[in-house]
Amino acid sequence: MEAIEQGIGKIFTDPDPDKARAFFRTKSRKLESKVMSVKEAVEKFVHDGDYLTLGGFGANRVPIAVAHEIVRQGRKNMGFAGHTSTHDFQILCAGEVFNKLDVAYIVGLEARGLSPNARRYMESGKVEVSEWTNYSLSVRFKAAAAGVAFYPARNVMGTDTFKYSGAKTIECPFTGTKYVAHPALYPDVSALHVHESDIYGNCRVRGITVSDFDVARASKRLIITTERLISNEEIRRDPSYTVIPYWCVDAVCEVPYGSYPGNMYAEYFSDEEHIREWLKVEEDPEEFKKFLDKNIYSCKDHFEYIEKNGGMHKLLKLREKEFMFLKARD
Amino acid sequence: MADYNTMELMICTAARELEDGASIVVGTGAPNAAAMLAQKAHSPNLVILFEAGGAAPLIPEMPISVGDSRTTWKALMASGMCEIMETCCRGMIDYTFLGGAQIDMYGNLNSTRIGPDHQKPKVRFPGSGGANDLASFCWRMLVMTPQDSKRFAEKCQFVTTPGWLTGGDSRAKSGLPLGAGPYKIITNMAVMDFEPVSKRMRIIGVNPGYSEKNVQDNCGFELLKAKKIVENKPPTAKELSILRDQIDPYRYVIGR
Numbered sequence: 001m002e003a004i005e006q007g008i009g010k011i012f013t014d015p016d017p018d019k020a021r022a023f024f025r026t027k028s029r030k031l032e033s034k035v036m037s038v039k040e041a042v043e044k045f046v047h048d049g050d051y052l053t054l055g056g057f058g059a060n061r062v063p064i065a066v067a068h069e070i071v072r073q074g075r076k077n078m079g080f081a082g083h084t085s086t087h088d089f090q091i092l093c094a095g096e097v098f099n100k101l102d103v104a105y106i107v108g109l110e111a112r113g114l115s116p117n118a119r120r121y122m123e124s125g126k127v128e129v130s131e132w133t134n135y136s137l138s139v140r141f142k143a144a145a146a147g148v149a150f151y152p153a154r155n156v157m158g159t160d161t162f163k164y165s166g167a168k169t170i171e172c173p174f175t176g177t178k179y180v181a182h183p184a185l186y187p188d189v190s191a192l193h194v195h196e197s198d199i200y201g202n203c204r205v206r207g208i209t210v211s212d213f214d215v216a217r218a219s220k221r222l223i224i225t226t227e228r229l230i231s232n233e234e235i236r237r238d239p240s241y242t243v244i245p246y247w248c249v250d251a252v253c254e255v256p257y258g259s260y261p262g263n264m265y266a267e268y269f270s271d272e273e274h275i276r277e278w279l280k281v282e283e284d285p286e287e288f289k290k291f292l293d294k295n296i297y298s299c300k301d302h303f304e305y306i307e308k309n310g311g312m313h314k315l316l317k318l319r320e321k322e323f324m325f326l327k328a329r330d
Numbered sequence: 331m332a333d334y335n336t337m338e339l340m341i342c343t344a345a346r347e348l349e350d351g352a353s354i355v356v357g358t359g360a361p362n363a364a365a366m367l368a369q370k371a372h373s374p375n376l377v378i379l380f381e382a383g384g385a386a387p388l389i390p391e392m393p394i395s396v397g398d399s400r401t402t403w404k405a406l407m408a409s410g411m412c413e414i415m416e417t418c419c420r421g422m423i424d425y426t427f428l429g430g431a432q433i434d435m436y437g438n439l440n441s442t443r444i445g446p447d448h449q450k451p452k453v454r455f456p457g458s459g460g461a462n463d464l465a466s467f468c469w470r471m472l473v474m475t476p477q478d479s480k481r482f483a484e485k486c487q488f489v490t491t492p493g494w495l496t497g498g499d500s501r502a503k504s505g506l507p508l509g510a511g512p513y514k515i516i517t518n519m520a521v522m523d524f525e526p527v528s529k530r531m532r533i534i535g536v537n538p539g540y541s542e543k544n545v546q547d548n549c550g551f552e553l554l555k556a557k558k559i560v561e562n563k564p565p566t567a568k569e570l571s572i573l574r575d576q577i578d579p580y581r582y583v584i585g586r
Contacts, residue, residue: 055384084377084382105459109394111358125450131442134381135415135463142412155466158488158504161458164448170507178505208383208397209410263398270398284520322399
């Protein structure tokens with residue numbers, strides 16, 4: 001089939017499902033404990049040059065501990081899916097972790113404004129970009145999860161977003177109308193934060209799901225951070241709650257408050273004060289360097305970061321806000 | 331006449347466009363305030379959805395993110411990106427509210443970059459997010475934005491999100507779903523729609539205190555004019571009290 005039109009953007013990952021199948025053929029199906037620290041998980045599964053995806057929605061149910069650890073360990077030259085990314089993007093830009101980027105939503109933190117440092121990085125010319133949309137990247141993961149090379153959709157046609165993407169338009173074999181074919185996106189490695197997982201990686205998630213279930217299935221390697229570990233008996237008691245099966249998962253890290261300073265549905269609200277401070281301090285590159293030393297480079301792990309920003313007292317306030325936000329405002 | 335600022339005026343004008351029983355996907359900020367106001371003032375059965383997955387919540391206060399917990403507060407469903415976007419693509423969603431750094435005479439929007447070099451832009455903005463998807467799929471796209479001749483540009487430096495593309499039947503030929511497109515543009519000065527054949531932006535109503543000339547002087551391209559241009563109604567005391575007391579008591583949006 002010949003493409004009618006073609007975007008000029010690069011495709012940073014191979015959409016060929018047979019190559020992906022050859023990889024997945026070798027992926028372990030063993031029911032064994034994958035529990036390890038975030039540090040070990042990143043050492044083992046995140047490499048320079050890999051294509052990375054982070055789950056959640058910017059500052060909601062995001063694997064912050066993994067993002068910090070990637071920066072701390074100094075990963076470079078990565079590819080990244082800027083899919084609904086906000087605070088997570090801000091963290092990766094701070095470490096100049098990636099230089100290839102699929103853009104759907106970047107630089108902004110929604111109603112909070114734009115990140116000065118992320119903007120500087122994106123305006124530096126150091127990053128090669130292809131343009132997509134949130135739905136485009138969602139269906140690119142969906143195609144990969146389904147083991148096919150592309151997914152047909154009806155967005156982006158006629159716009160520069162298409163022109164600067166790696167998508168193609170094709171003729172529908174049934175109706176003769178035009179469709180855009182979005183190439184499958186198989187990340188080398190992804191990290192998701194979930195509510196509950198057993199030691200094998202069978203996961204439960206509450207609240208919105210964004211594109212996480214497709215990301216989990218599309219990824220060659222998958223790191224799960226979980227608010228808490230639960231028993232395998234509990235998983236087997238009612239399997240209807242399982243949304244990610246263990247065979248997708250390579251590492252399980254128990255990280256309570258793992259989405260901090262982001263929001264975690266039915267657990268804790270986002271720490272808007274800290275995010276505001278982060279945005280403000282980015283205005284001055286020297287101050288920002290000190291801020292990063294304090295909050296990432298000098299921290300042993302996620303808990304030290306939380307300790308430095310109010311610890312358990314702060315977390316309890318954020319829990320109250322999540323459950324009572326009708327009245328509990330700063 | 332009640333005292334009000336331009337943000338309050340835009341939100342109240344926008345809210346009146348949303349009739350009872352309609353469905354809408356919104357973002358954060360002013361569009362969210364407009365949808366909440368419509369629901370509380372005159373459209374109790376307005377179905378509000380968020381692209382991250384929240385569906386039909388009873389929004390307690392304005393979300394800071396379209397994925398935060400307020401978007402699923404007492405909602406009917408907590409779903410995902412594909413569920414929401416596919417509901418739009420299937421033809422079930424009537425409205426969406428979008429914005430951008432630039433808008434042209436066909437309602438195309440730029441939220442990607444300023445400057446000619448894509449790999450090294452002068453100013454980098456967030457990109458499409460879900461905007462291109464929602465503008466492609468939802469039946470009627472609304473834009474709420476302050477009006478000046480820089481923002482209302484002869485040509486968008488980058489068309490992130492489709493309006494009527496290059497006008498006429500260009501959108502129909504593009505492959506985008508038929509019959510969907512920009513509907514109304516609500517600014518601090520006026521309300522515009524699009525002339526049905528050329529698909530060019532057209533003044534249909536002017537806000538109190540502004541003239542047609544003010545509107546044209548603050549636009550970077552020539553606006554068409556409807557045969558009859560109405561004077562838009564100012565916000566009512568009831569609308570203002572809901573907006574100020576219930577929706578945005580901390581003046582996050584209306585204080586801007």
